[in-house]
Amino acid sequence: MPSNTLWHPYAQMQTQPAPLEVVGGQGPFIELAGGERLLDATCSWWCMIHGYGHPRLVSAIQQQADTLCHVMLGGMSHAPAVELAETLVRITPPGLDHVFFSDSGSVGMEVAMKMAVQYQVLRGRPQKHRMLSLMRAYHGDTSGCMAVCDPEEGMHSLFAGLLPRHHFAPAPTAPFDASPQDVDADIAALRTTLEACHHEVAALLMEPLLQAAGGLNMTSPHYVRAARELCDEFDVLLIFDEVATGFGRTGKLFAAEHAEVTPDIMVLSKGLTGGYLGHAATLATGRVYNTFLSDDDGHAFMHGPTFMGNPLACRVALESIAVFEEEDYLGKIAELNAVLREELLNERVARHPAVNDVRVLGACAAIEFKDAVSLAGAQTHARRQGVWLRPFGRWLYTMPAYITTQDELRQITAAMTSWVEQC
Numbered sequence: 001m002p003s004n005t006l007w008h009p010y011a012q013m014q015t016q017p018a019p020l021e022v023v024g025g026q027g028p029f030i031e032l033a034g035g036e037r038l039l040d041a042t043c044s045w046w047c048m049i050h051g052y053g054h055p056r057l058v059s060a061i062q063q064q065a066d067t068l069c070h071v072m073l074g075g076m077s078h079a080p081a082v083e084l085a086e087t088l089v090r091i092t093p094p095g096l097d098h099v100f101f102s103d104s105g106s107v108g109m110e111v112a113m114k115m116a117v118q119y120q121v122l123r124g125r126p127q128k129h130r131m132l133s134l135m136r137a138y139h140g141d142t143s144g145c146m147a148v149c150d151p152e153e154g155m156h157s158l159f160a161g162l163l164p165r166h167h168f169a170p171a172p173t174a175p176f177d178a179s180p181q182d183v184d185a186d187i188a189a190l191r192t193t194l195e196a197c198h199h200e201v202a203a204l205l206m207e208p209l210l211q212a213a214g215g216l217n218m219t220s221p222h223y224v225r226a227a228r229e230l231c232d233e234f235d236v237l238l239i240f241d242e243v244a245t246g247f248g249r250t251g252k253l254f255a256a257e258h259a260e261v262t263p264d265i266m267v268l269s270k271g272l273t274g275g276y277l278g279h280a281a282t283l284a285t286g287r288v289y290n291t292f293l294s295d296d297d298g299h300a301f302m303h304g305p306t307f308m309g310n311p312l313a314c315r316v317a318l319e320s321i322a323v324f325e326e327e328d329y330l331g332k333i334a335e336l337n338a339v340l341r342e343e344l345l346n347e348r349v350a351r352h353p354a355v356n357d358v359r360v361l362g363a364c365a366a367i368e369f370k371d372a373v374s375l376a377g378a379q380t381h382a383r384r385q386g387v388w389l390r391p392f393g394r395w396l397y398t399m400p401a402y403i404t405t406q407d408e409l410r411q412i413t414a415a416m417t418s419w420v421e422q423c
């Protein structure tokens with residue numbers, strides 16, 4: 001069904017090969033027209049954490065559809081939204097007690113940034129109106145988000161003229177398991193940046209532990225903890241973008257837990273609904289929320305996406321979280337992690353002349369090549385082995401659905417390592 005009516009994301013429409021025609025999905029498999037089945041190593045941009053066609057998630061949507069598909073949240077409330085807000089407060093780090101819904105990760109981040117700026121205005125610090133972000137960050141594709149993505153590699157340099165200018169600190173370089181001393185240089189660089197710009201910074205934003213779309217850059221919990229301390233010292237809010245890391249990807253339910261810190265604001269999306277519907281949540285602490293309380297209507301938070309708190313999305317999110325808890329997904333993720341480590345963290349892969357680095361964290365693994373050219377043909381190679389991989393830049397990676405079996409995961413890692421070997 002080649003069609004140029006449908007404009008594809010991140011695609012040169014003149015030269016891209018015909019997209020695969022998907023007719024269904026079951027478990028970790030995507031089903032194509034013609035009967036081919038592909039094991040999805042990416043769980044559809046990291047969101048389909050339960051795989052496809054999960055009976056409990058499908059039926060949650062069907063049952064909610066019989067009752068109420070949508071209603072505005074302006075001046076109204078409903079059980080699915082209230083229950084999901086309460087559940088998110090229960091499962092996220094202590095202190096995040098208030099939940100604002102929106103419809104995608106990017107919008108969730110826009111909400112977080114607006115909240116941070118208005119928070120500073122309301123407490124009489126209007127000059128603190130910029131963000132501090134990290135190099136290699138990715139926070140979404142809307143204008144506000146583009147402005148806090150890595151300004152050189154973040155895909156958006158074309159739009160520099162449109163975007164407000166923010167501050168950037170160097171990307172952390174110490175690995176996940178670095179000793180505290182090995183993280184000192186990263187922390188010192190963050191401190192130096194804050195010293196220079198804190199007087200005009202509302203918030204520091206980061207993808208804790210795993211900068212995902214910016215190149216699967218993993219860092220240490222010591223860095224995340226130090227960021228919390230520096231934000232307090234310099235009177236800057238800390239925003240965690242857990243759109244990719246949330247819901248188990250790093251091995252704990254939220255990446256913040258590895259460092260045992262609570263950010264002031266935290267954004268969730270991708271895995272929130274198990275990928276079954278687009279939705280996002282921006283959580284805030286009492287300190288942030290209470291600053292908006294006033295007799296003055298002008299202090300209200302002026303944001304309200306049409307589809308915020310959509311009942312179908314909230315119901316399927318609640319079901320997703322219930323399955324996650326009842327079926328010990330953190331246990332499944334630990335098992336997947338063991339397979340990834342065994343199959344990828346070895347000399348054969350790591351010492352290969354084409355490979356720069358291999359990293360594994362939770363249910364995420366990346367092989368970083370020295371040169372993006374080495375990845376031309378990797379996707380076709382994987383498809384011949386029944387695996388859907390979608391490398392980008394210099395990175396061949398997997399973020400499988402958590403219901404992927406160990407044998408299925410070995411099929412994914414075999415597609416990756418056999419590509420390395422023929423390089």
Ligand SMILES: *Cc1c(COP(=O)(O)O)cnc(C)c1O
Nearest residue numbers: 104105106138139140241243244
């Ligand atoms: C995907 C992603 C976003 C953007 O989410 P969308 O739903 O695509 O708008 C933001 N932040 C991070 C860390 C992401 O991985």
